[in-house]
Each structure stands twice: as structure tokens, then as C-alpha cells.
Amino acid sequence: MDCVKTTAHFKGTFCQQFLLFIIWLSSFQDVVALQTPPEPIHLSPTSELASPPSSGLFQPIEISPAVIPHYPFPGEPLSPMYPSFPTTYDPVLTGRCPVNFSAVSSIMDKTASDCSQPLAALVGNVICCPQFSSLLRIFQGYYSTNSDKLVLQSAVAKDCFKDIISILASRGSNSSIPTICSVKSSNLTGGSCPVKDVITFEKTVNTSKLLEACSTIDPLKECCRPICQPAIMEAALQISVTQSPINENKYAFGEPNRIDALNDCKGVVYSWLSKKLSLDAANTAFRILSACKVNKVCPLDFKQPSEVIKACRNVAAPSPSCCSSLNTYIAGLQKQMLITNRQAIICATVFGSMLQKAGVMTNVYELCDVDLKDFSLQAYGQQGCLLRSLPSDVIFDNSTGFSFTCDLSDNIAAPWPSSSSFSSLSLCAPEMSLPALPTSETLGHSGCRRGGLEFLVPIFSFFVFSTLLYREI
Structure with missing residues (x-):
């Protein structure tokens, strides 16, 4: 039976x-049952590349354009609730972010998919925001690949942040990601962390211990018996107490500033790890660490x-x-x-x-x-x-x-x-x-x-x- x-x-x-079902965001109605769902097709980050803008201070941006989903009722007029995706790759860039975005195209592609326009708010806490945060950390490390810096200057951070959001939006992602995920361009600047360069960082931190702890993370053990998390915290504590003459009185007005500095320094630690790990290894590690965090709170x-x-x-x-x-x-x-x-x-x-x-x-x-x-x-x-x-x-x-x-x-x-x-x-x-x-x-x-x-x-x-x-x- x-x-x-x-x-x-x-x-x-x-x-x-x-069980495959597609949710109408406003009404959850008009359901049609069919037997045996088709297997999902994983799109390659390099498939169906579109022609990028011909001008700019960087190399071509090789990111797949969004594919328009097939409307399930072709005989009927397009519903106003059905999302409209761009058919051409046309991001509006500032032209002031001197970065070859094609080098991080695979992570950009994954982030755009994870933060797609109709889904971002519904999966923001678990999928979108962790991936967007990972993208920013990887971008921060990649930006400083050819320098001794681990952060971006404020003005450059604003320009690059705008370009990142624009590129993601052109790929079909939700343009409100910064609001959904409570992220700002200042997250790329290192904030109040006193150490922002590679030389000082590596003199202060036991980098071999840090890299060993975070190069390969066990997704089943890290959240309960963490290895990488305490290593990151230890490194952040070490650089957060490194004071220059300018910063000696930085914490004179209260303890909360120390907490801010510690959080900012954790971002610097992530940036250093991004420089040392491959894109995929860094993204995997950062996503696992995010999962440990989000699964602790309702x-x-x-x-x-x-x-x-x-x-x-x-x-x-x-x-x-x-x-x-x-x-x-x-x-x-x-x-x-x-x-x-x-x-x-x-x-x-x-x-x-x-x-x-x-x-x-x-x-x-x-x-x-x-x-x-x-x-x-x-x-x-x-x-x-x-x-x-x-x-x-x-x-x-x-x-x-x-x-x-x-x-x-x-x-x-x-x-x-x-x-x-x-x-x-x-x-x-x-x-x-x-x-x-x-x-x-x-x-x-x-x-x-x-x-x-x-x-x-x-x-x-x-x-x-x-x-x-x-x-x-």
C-alpha cells in the first residue's frame, strides 16, 4: 500500500x-506534486563566463552570470512575485578597488549562490552570513598578498566593499547582505587592533602553532573539543595587548574597548590565516568555525x-x-x-x-x-x-x-x-x-x-x- x-x-x-519543495515567500500556495525529483546540478564557477567591463584598474572578473530559473507555469503571465535575475553581467564598480577579483571568483560565486535574492533572509543565519563573512576574511588576506599589511585602509575598504556587494548583486545575490548580516566595510580595516602588519604579527604570535591548529579542522570535533578556536583566541589576545606609544591610553576609558580590540584582532588573525591557506581550505575552515558559533544560539x-x-x-x-x-x-x-x-x-x-x-x-x-x-x-x-x-x-x-x-x-x-x-x-x-x-x-x-x-x-x-x-x- x-x-x-x-x-x-x-x-x-x-x-x-x-523531499523537494519550492517556497512562495508570501503565500506558500499553489503546490503541484510530482514524483521523483531530479538530481541537482552543481554549476562550475568557471562555466558560462560573461564578458566583464573593458575598463578598470584590475584584470577581468571571471564570475558566472546568474541563470534565470525556468518559470513553472510557462502558459501563464510571469508572476510579479517571481524573482527577476540579470541576463547580462553588469556590476556597477567604483573602479577604485585595485584587486583582481577573478582570483577569488570561486568564493564569490559560492557566496552569491548562498546569498541569493529570494533566500538570503531565510538562510542568512546559517548559510548566507557565514559564507559572506568567510568571503570578506579571504578577500582581506588576498588583498594584502603582495604587501606586509593584514588589513585595508578605511577609504580602500569602503570602495572594495561596494564592489564586492555590486558583483554579488549582479550574480543574483541579495543586495541587502550587509544589513542582513550586520557587516560593514570597517570589518576589513582591523579596527582598533594594534597589530596590522605581517612582520609584527609573526614576531608576536606562535604562527607555527596557529597554522597547525587551523590548517585542517575536523568538523565533527571542533565545536565540542576545539583546537583551532583557542589557537585563534590566543593569537588575538597576544596581538591585542601589543601597544604602540600612540595606543598606550587607548583603553583608559573602560573595558569594552578591550573587547572591541580583541574582536578586531581576531579578524586580523583570520586575515593572516587567509594568506597561508588555499582559498578552499580557508573557506572550509572559516565555515566550520562559524557553524560552531551559530549552533550555540537559537x-x-x-x-x-x-x-x-x-x-x-x-x-x-x-x-x-x-x-x-x-x-x-x-x-x-x-x-x-x-x-x-x-x-x-x-x-x-x-x-x-x-x-x-x-x-x-x-x-x-x-x-x-x-x-x-x-x-x-x-x-x-x-x-x-x-x-x-x-x-x-x-x-x-x-x-x-x-x-x-x-x-x-x-x-x-x-x-x-x-x-x-x-x-x-x-x-x-x-x-x-x-x-x-x-x-x-x-x-x-x-x-x-x-x-x-x-x-x-x-x-x-x-x-x-x-x-x-x-x-x-
Whole structure:
């Protein structure tokens, strides 16, 4: 018997291996189901190169132009909500950034894809912003390749930053990346860090130790048993206390300046690493370090759940009013963004703690059948997606649009916080206590076939691979 009869039956089934659906940003409507999704095509950074501007102070910019996605309803007029991508490569450059951008074209191409116009705000916390931050760090190191500097001067930083944003926008990325990711051109200048040149840096820091710690990073171990992170922090501390006569009184007015200097110095350390590592090695390392950071915090904005508290405070058994109020509140969270499996655990714990502090002591997640994926963006009913905690990228396919991999953990109940302090929560084995595996009852019919289902909605798509959360964490 086919295990998929309706879309509603699809929630939580462990049988489904692939799930592809494209989300209409405003309405999440007009879904057409098809069988067996096509494989995504990875575009090469050097494919379909367009002719760059003929003038400028740099070599040709070899970055692939954006490919217009196929409108799924060719017989109908183009929807105003369907994104429009440039058909020609035409960035508006300042002409004052003396950089051969073609040397970092592969990283620019990856960033433009990860920060694509319709997706950037939805995947900004997990995919776009970490990749954009990595691009800037790599660019900062590349800029100073032929000099002893590790930073850019303020005026040059502004010009180069504008050119980077313009090039990315011409590739179909969201032009609001600086706002989405809270990044400025000053991030390229080293800020208040007192050490900004290679000679002083290498005299002050044990560079062999730093390079050994960060050349190859284990993505499964670094976040829980870090090696590179403490090496970067140690190097940043060492150069942050190196004072020149001009800077001797820099911290006289308070401790926050020391924190600013330390953060700025971490940027200088990243710049030095960028000079020593290959583009791919640096990007991989920086993305892993970003993943360690973003997976420690829930990025969702929780408003005061007054209605949930009122409806659920004294329940001890399934209550329609409690579950209705809880589901309505969570439905609002689902409109914010896509989050990772680890972030979902933290978000569920944070929200549960809010309810507990307000007097809701019963595990309403269990009473109302709340899963981890319920805290992430949804499409067409209850088709949730949890991104993997490991770094991932958005892929553009000219037949299916933008896609990214989701890590669905079917029927994994949202963890209700224990009586112990939230500060004791750990996502690192063996300290971590994971939710229970789905039972045979929750998996449905044991004889279900592993079928694929594809959902098509204008704007973008993403592939979902059903893999266990436990195997990654």
C-alpha cells in the first residue's frame, strides 16, 4: 500500500528519502506534486563566463552570470512575485578597488549562490552570513598578498566593499547582505587592533602553532573539543595587548574597548590565516568555525507567549485550547527562518523554559505532538525542514532553481527542558541527552516503499534528505 495518500500524512514519515519543495515567500500556495525529483546540478564557477567591463584598474572578473530559473507555469503571465535575475553581467564598480577579483571568483560565486535574492533572509543565519563573512576574511588576506599589511585602509575598504556587494548583486545575490548580516566595510580595516602588519604579527604570535591548529579542522570535533578556536583566541589576545606609544591610553576609558580590540584582532588573525591557506581550505575552515558559533544560539525571536501560558498553565492532559494556542504561536515562529537541527533543540529548550517560568509545568510538547522541525520554516501544511548543523551551501540548478539540503529527523519530539538549569544544556556527546528514536508505531507501516515527492511552488526549491539527526550530532 502506498504510504503517501495525502500531504498531511507526510509529516514525520521516516520512509521518504527525498523531499523537494519550492517556497512562495508570501503565500506558500499553489503546490503541484510530482514524483521523483531530479538530481541537482552543481554549476562550475568557471562555466558560462560573461564578458566583464573593458575598463578598470584590475584584470577581468571571471564570475558566472546568474541563470534565470525556468518559470513553472510557462502558459501563464510571469508572476510579479517571481524573482527577476540579470541576463547580462553588469556590476556597477567604483573602479577604485585595485584587486583582481577573478582570483577569488570561486568564493564569490559560492557566496552569491548562498546569498541569493529570494533566500538570503531565510538562510542568512546559517548559510548566507557565514559564507559572506568567510568571503570578506579571504578577500582581506588576498588583498594584502603582495604587501606586509593584514588589513585595508578605511577609504580602500569602503570602495572594495561596494564592489564586492555590486558583483554579488549582479550574480543574483541579495543586495541587502550587509544589513542582513550586520557587516560593514570597517570589518576589513582591523579596527582598533594594534597589530596590522605581517612582520609584527609573526614576531608576536606562535604562527607555527596557529597554522597547525587551523590548517585542517575536523568538523565533527571542533565545536565540542576545539583546537583551532583557542589557537585563534590566543593569537588575538597576544596581538591585542601589543601597544604602540600612540595606543598606550587607548583603553583608559573602560573595558569594552578591550573587547572591541580583541574582536578586531581576531579578524586580523583570520586575515593572516587567509594568506597561508588555499582559498578552499580557508573557506572550509572559516565555515566550520562559524557553524560552531551559530549552533550555540537559537536565532528565533520569541515574543511573550501570553495566550499559550493562559491556556496551558493548569493542563495535565491533552487540551484542545492549549494545543490550539501553542500551535498558533509556533506557526508564527515558523515564518521567521530556516534553522539547523542543533538550533532547533536549543530553541525548543528556550521556549519551554519560558513557559516553565510562567507556570506551565506539564510537557505540552508531548501533549500537543510538537516536533523539532516545527520550529523551522514550513511549507504547505506541515512540511518542515531542519538544516544540517554542518556547513552547507545553496545550489542553483537551472531546472529546479535554488536548492539546499535539509536534515529531516522524522518524529523527533521537541525536548521539554528538565528541572535542571538551562545553562547545563550541552550539545556535545557524551554529555548530551538526545530525544528518543522514533518507535515502530510512529514510523507507520513497516512495509512502506521509499518514494520521492517533489513540490513545486514559484521562487525557489530545496531538496530534503531524510537522515537521522543523531548520526550527525
